Amino acid sequence: MQTVDLAEIELLRQESAVIDDFKIRVTFPTHAATGSAASATVYFELEPGMQLATHRDSAEEILYVIEGEGEAMVGDESGRLRAGQLAVVPSNAPHGIRNVGKGVLRVLGFFAGSTNISVFDEPFAPGGPQVIGIGAPIELSAPMPEPATA
Numbered sequence: 001m002q003t004v005d006l007a008e009i010e011l012l013r014q015e016s017a018v019i020d021d022f023k024i025r026v027t028f029p030t031h032a033a034t035g036s037a038a039s040a041t042v043y044f045e046l047e048p049g050m051q052l053a054t055h056r057d058s059a060e061e062i063l064y065v066i067e068g069e070g071e072a073m074v075g076d077e078s079g080r081l082r083a084g085q086l087a088v089v090p091s092n093a094p095h096g097i098r099n100v101g102k103g104v105l106r107v108l109g110f111f112a113g114s115t116n117i118s119v120f121d122e123p124f125a126p127g128g129p130q131v132i133g134i135g136a137p138i139e140l141s142a143p144m145p146e147p148a149t150a
Contacts, residue, residue, distance in 0.1 A: 002030060002034065002035055002036070004029040004030065004041075006029075006043055006066075006108070009027055009029060009043065010027065011025035011026060011027050011043075011044075011045065012025070012026055012027060013025055014026055014124065015124075016053065016122070016123075016124045016125065017124065017125040017126065017128070018122050018123060018124065018125060018126060018128075019051075019053050019122055019124075021049060021050050021051050021098075022050070022051055022052070022053045022124070023046075023047065023050045024044050024045070024046055024050065024052055025044060025045040025046075026042065026043070026044040026045075027042070027043055027044075028040065028041065028042050028043075028134045028135075029041050029042075029043055031111075031114055031115065031116070031134045031135030032114035032115050032135035033134075033135055036114045036135075037114055038113070038114055039110060039111060039112065039113065039114060040059070040110075040111040040113065040114050040115065040116055040134060040135050041108060041109060041110055041111065042061075042108070042109040042111070042134075043106075043107070043108050043109075044106075044107055044109075045104050045105065045106050045107075046068075046070070046097070046098070046099040046104070046105040046107075047099060047104060047105075048099050048100075048101060048102055048103070048104075048105075049098075049099060050098070050099050051096055051097065051098040051099070052096050052097050052098075053096055053120055053121065053122060054073070054094050054095065054096040054120070054121045054122075055094070055095070055096065055118050055119060055120040055121065056092045056093065056094055056095070056118070056119050057089070057091060057092070057095075057111065057116050057117070057118050058091060058092065058113070058115075058116055058117040058118075059091055059111040059112045059113035059115075059116045060088070060089065060090055060091045060111070060112040061088075061089040061091075061095075061109050061110065061111050061112070061116075062086055062087070062088055062089070062109065062110045063081070063086060063087045063089060063097065063107055063108075063109050064085075064086040064107065064108045064109070064110070065081045065082060065083050065084065065085050065086070065105070065106070065107055066083060066106040066107065066108055067083050067103070067104065067105070067106040068082075068083065068099060068101045068103055068104055068105035068106060069081070069082050069083075069099070069100055069101035069105065070097045070098060070099055070100060070101070070105045070107070071097065071098045071100045072087050072095070072096075072097045073094075073095060073096050073097070074087060074089050074090075074093055074094075074095045075090075075093050075094060075095070080100070081097070091112075094121070113135075114135050115133065115134065115135035116133070116134050116135060117131065117132070117133045118131070118132045118133075118134075119131050120132075
């Protein structure tokens with residue numbers, strides 16, 4: 001049995017040099033590389049006013065708010081999520097969430113696959129990574145190539 005204690009887990013601090021309010025503490029506790037066969041999880045924390053920038057995931061995701069209040073965007077829809085509520089994000093749907101509360105927003109996401117590729121609308125830094133993969137046999141993080149012009 002694989003277990004994870006979210007109170008004890010080490011979080012990676014990510015921030016964007018391009019998007020001022022994209023500062024997040026995040027980890028991926030379970031995925032293919034940790035032994036999960038058919039699902040993965042992401043746990044993240046956002047300070048008030050910070051956001052998880054718009055991106056698309058290759059797997060459907062359920063976002064569950066553990067603590068705090070967020071404004072979630074999925075496709076063309078948006079709405080508030082509070083502790084104890086969840087939102088379903090279809091695969092490849094653009095989505096993000098902003099902390100609109102006064103305290104830390106803590107979210108646990110469940111992916112419908114043990115690997116996931118996330119493509120962000122904006123890179124984290126000029127020329128920096130825009131694609132992140134979890135659960136793959138090798139670490140994946142890369143900038144998107146510039147589109148070809150005719």
